Amino acid sequence: MSNSCTVDHPLKGYRVLDLSRILAGPYCTMILGDQGAEVIKVERPGVGDDTRTWGPPFSSGESAYYLCCNRNKKSVVIDLKKPAGLELIRELAKVSDVMVENFTPGLTKRFGLDYETIHKINPRLVYCSITAYGQDGPYVNRPGYDMVLSAAGGLMYITGEHDGNPCKVGVAITDVLTGVYASGAITSALLWRERSGQGQYLDVSLLDVQVSGLANIASNYLVAGQEAQRWGTAHESIVPYQVFDAKDRPISIAVANQKLWVNFCKAIGKDDWLEDARFESNPKRVENRKILLPLIDELFAQKTCDEWMEILVEAAVPCAPVNNMRHLFDDPQLIHRNMIAEVPHPTIGTLRLTGAPIKYSETPATIRRHPPLLGEHTDEVMAKVMGYSTDQIDSLKARGAIT
DSSP states (O other): OOSOOSSOOTTTTOEEEEOOOTTHHHHHHHHHHHTTOEEEEEEOTTTOSGGGGOOSOEETTEEHHHHTTOOSEEEEEBOTTSHHHHHHHHHHHHTOSEEEEOOOTTHHHHHTOSHHHHHHHOTTOEEEEEESSOSSSTTTTOOOOHHHHHHHTTTGGGOSOTTSOOOOOSSOHHHHHHHHHHHHHHHHHHHHHHHHSOOOEEEEEHHHHHHHTTHHHHHHHHHHOOOOOOOTTSOSSOSSEEEEEOSSSEEEEEOOSHHHHHHHHHHTTOGGGGGOGGGSSHHHHHHTHHHHHHHHHHHHTTSOHHHHHHHHHHTTOOEEEOOOHHHHHTOHHHHHTTOEEEEEETTTEEEEEEOOSOOOSSSOOOOOSOOOOTTTTHHHIIIIISOOOHHHHHHHHHTTSBO
16 A cells, blocks of 8 residues: 555545544544544653553564554654643644543543533534543443453453353454444544534443444343353354364354355265255254264364365355464455555664555545654644744743653
């Protein structure tokens, strides 16, 4: 993906003041940046975003974790412990369209950066707060990270092997999902602002988002009182629909309807299963999973993953190898879809990142800026965004507001 672009972007001309850190907030603002928004990332003196130290791995002193969610941003270092620093944030909010923060509830009020204060100085600003449990309720003051919220939100309970312990998902999916939800909410609020002329406050909770992400599992309980279980890679209502071990590595199979069952049986040379009353329908296969699944296990161990892929793809049976990162980023489909981006970086050289997942026909997302070095754009933002003179910038530095 190119780091330059001659087309307009959906959010070109919108400015985002990003006071968030770690993953959910930065993931949200990265999405807005990919869509063309100018994102000003505010960081703490000396240390910056927490994820700058989350490693190894590092590349030229930059952590891979930080690099994954901070492209298309400008970094400014502002000390929120200094009155002049807090006043500078308020001045930036005056000239911004969006403000994103993930402070503990109540902290922005102490800083004078709460929505009520900011709304008075910029009524058109969309203000997004991302917290663990939301801005009210009995848990409002509890701290939380992705793993804690995946436990509280039911995801950890349903993740893991059927007879095993609860597990966390391999990536901080609650944070990522919250970032996606928040970016969508912000764009919706901006659209409403275009109609009404008014900004608004967005209260985004990791817990709320995680519960919404339970989808059919939540519905099973709310509608029918059915308690959830862990199924590993299997599905409680569809068989076969899981990972099987081929001779060399695992393969995922999704036989989600009767036509696929017929195709599957014929492809693997098991036409007799089509006449077996125990397997004649999906409910029967679910009922007799302990009989059917060992038979498939035994069969799949006889060929390699690639051999089974060739057979099943030819039969139009949904399947995929269980890719590690090397297999994934060598995959021709991923390469064709431009999901590996190369971006020039001032210390790393050529930085490889994941590409933008949404393909716009008229306004494609682009990576125009590398994930910034700490404070890389402080002087630029003060001069070009705020219009400050060199003397004014020097005065802010002397008062410890910026570094």
